[in-house]
Amino acid sequence: MDTIYLHGVRAQTLIGWYDWERTAQQDVELDLDIGLPSNRASASDDLVDTIDYDLVVRTLRDELTQQHFLLLEALADFIARVLLERFGTPWVRVSVTKLGILQDVARVGVTIERGHRT
Numbered sequence: 001m002d003t004i005y006l007h008g009v010r011a012q013t014l015i016g017w018y019d020w021e022r023t024a025q026q027d028v029e030l031d032l033d034i035g036l037p038s039n040r041a042s043a044s045d046d047l048v049d050t051i052d053y054d055l056v057v058r059t060l061r062d063e064l065t066q067q068h069f070l071l072l073e074a075l076a077d078f079i080a081r082v083l084l085e086r087f088g089t090p091w092v093r094v095s096v097t098k099l100g101i102l103q104d105v106a107r108v109g110v111t112i113e114r115g116h117r118t
């Protein structure tokens with residue numbers, strides 16, 4: 001399966017288990033590996049035959065500013081569902097990272113996979 005990757009995508013959302021985290025949106029970093037429904041674009045050289053990664057980034061940034069989550073797991077699942085349901089990806093790996101939220105821990109996050117990799 002051909003894939004598109006988008007790594008180190010910064011986005012903002014309201015997220016956190018604790019009340020103090022949910023007073024303002026915070027930056028999260030996304031690492032996305034997105035399976036393509038076909039490899040048609042390799043031959044056609046046409047954007048309509050693939051997933052437009054620019055549209056993926058714009059869609060996710062827009063959606064995440066309108067949502068709120070308690071856990072990173074729920075945020076990752078939301079992103080996976082957008083990619084599966086709206087972009088037609090058959091398989092996706094989503095990593096979401098909080099930056100500097102824990103003392104002496106640079107990055108903490110979760111990774112999930114959804115769909116089927118062929």
Ligand SMILES: Nc1nc2c(c(=O)[nH]1)N=C([C@H](O)[C@@H](O)CO)CN2
Nearest residue numbers: 016017018021070071072073098101
């Ligand atoms: N498995 C998880 N553990 C924790 C999460 C999470 O999203 N998934 N979140 C928190 C707090 O929101 C944390 O970011 C700040 O203490 C704690 N544990």
